[in-house]
Amino acid sequence: MELVAIIIVLALIQYSVLGALVGKARGQYGVEAPAVHGHPVFERYYRVHQNTLESLVMFIPGMVLFGLYAWPEVAAALGFVYLVGRQVYLQAYVRDPKSRALGFMLSFLPTVLLILGGLIGATMSLVA
Numbered sequence: 567m568e569l570v571a572i573i574i575v576l577a578l579i580q581y582s583v584l585g586a587l588v589g590k591a592r593g594q595y596g597v598e599a600p601a602v603h604g605h606p607v608f609e610r611y612y613r614v615h616q617n618t619l620e621s622l623v624m625f626i627p628g629m630v631l632f633g634l635y636a637w638p639e640v641a642a643a644l645g646f647v648y649l650v651g652r653q654v655y656l657q658a659y660v661r662d663p664k665s666r667a668l669g670f671m672l673s674f675l676p677t678v679l680l681i682l683g684g685l686i687g688a689t690m691s692l693v694a
Contacts, residue, residue: 631684
């Protein structure tokens with residue numbers, strides 16, 4: 567489970583860095599708080615940050631459940647793909663939001679696998 571914990575912490579650090587990028591973009595593009603609309607590039611950073619928060623709500627429990635009830639090493643590998651996916655998502659979304667599909671899929675699919683694997687593992691543990 568140590569690898570699972572490390573990946574979760576890395577995901578939280580990644581989320582914090584995304585928040586810092588939003589703050590930097592806010593200053594760079596003159597979008598004063600509490601506004602969340604303004605310059606299009608600021609809005610892209612903001613959306614990446616918010617979309618990542620939305621994905622973390624499913625990713626973190628999926629990591630924990632898969633790690634506990636299935637294979638922690640596989641959970642960590644899927645989590646690593648998720649982290650790469652979020653980075654690809656950031657770069658693509660800021661460049662052109664229409665190009666975000668690869669990054670989205672690289673973070674969404676591992677999350678789905680983690681959740682389903684955790685459900686299957688917990689169910690198998692219950693009936694065993």
